[in-house]
Amino acid sequence: MVKRAFLALCLVSLLLVTAQAHLRRNNRPDHRPEDKGYLLPAALVNELDQWLARADFWRFVIRAENIRSRIEVNEIASRAVEAWLCGTNTICITTGLKQRLTEAEYEAALAHEIGHIIVPRNADGHPQLWETQCDLLAVALLRDADYVRDMLYTVNRACPNCRDEEHPAPYERIALLDYAAEATLEKVNRLDALRKGNFALRLTEIATITPRP
Ligand SMILES: [Zn+2]
Structure with a gap:
């Protein structure tokens, strides 16, 4: 009888620990991109507003x-999930990223990189301001x-x-986008x-150079 009660107690404790772990996991910010504004640094939001x-x-x-x-896209054969500016008007995007994106999300990724070409970077500003500005410029270019x-998700x-x-x-970035x-x-x-x-710019017509190793 004592043994059975002890086993039942162990089972309840185990369930409680599991429930707590589940709660903790669901409270981790990287699992909750749908939460708005919960982590936004005030200094960054301030500069963004200005x-x-x-x-x-x-x-x-x-x-x-x-x-x-004049913009070209250079597809780089890599499993990494990255895009970056690799020339004055050249955007490099990895196959790993491109394959994951729908056509609309691909346009958003290109529009973000075009942001890096045309939005001047404020060297004295918050170090993450430029990325946020380029996400918003992508919104503006695609209307x-x-x-x-969706691209960020x-x-x-x-x-x-x-x-x-x-x-x-x-x-x-999703939270900042929802904000602005x-x-x-x-x-x-x-x-x-x-x-x-x-x-609104249609960017899918931009020529993509064949992937190179
Ligand atoms: Zn960027």
Whole structure:
């Protein structure tokens, strides 16, 4: 009888420990990209607000339209999940990233890299500001926050802890996007209204150079 009670107690303790571990796991921020604003550094949000208030989206959008025909994509045969600027107007993207992205998410990744070409980097600013600005510029160029958000979710699934001093983790980028995408779209929609049309960039027509080892 005592033995049975002891076993029952052990089982209850085990269940409690498992439940706690489950709770802890679900509270880890890298499992909760849907949570908004929970981890955003105040200094970064502050600088982002200031930039959004004064950024000349008209100039950015027109510049992107003007350079689009000169942009090339170089696909690099690698399983890594990365994209970066590898020339004045050349974007390098790994096969590992490209294969994971839908067509719309691929456009978002290219639009983000175009951001690195046309948004000036503020050397005195928060080190993660530029990445965030380029995500928002992608929203502006595509006139769509969902493409960019979906791209970040895909990156998050492949590499939830991909972060360094200059790159917020994908789930933090999603939270920042959710924070500022509406203000960005409002600005760019105002431009479209003035120009009497939607000039959203279609980026999938950009030529991709065959993967090289
Ligand atoms: Zn970037």
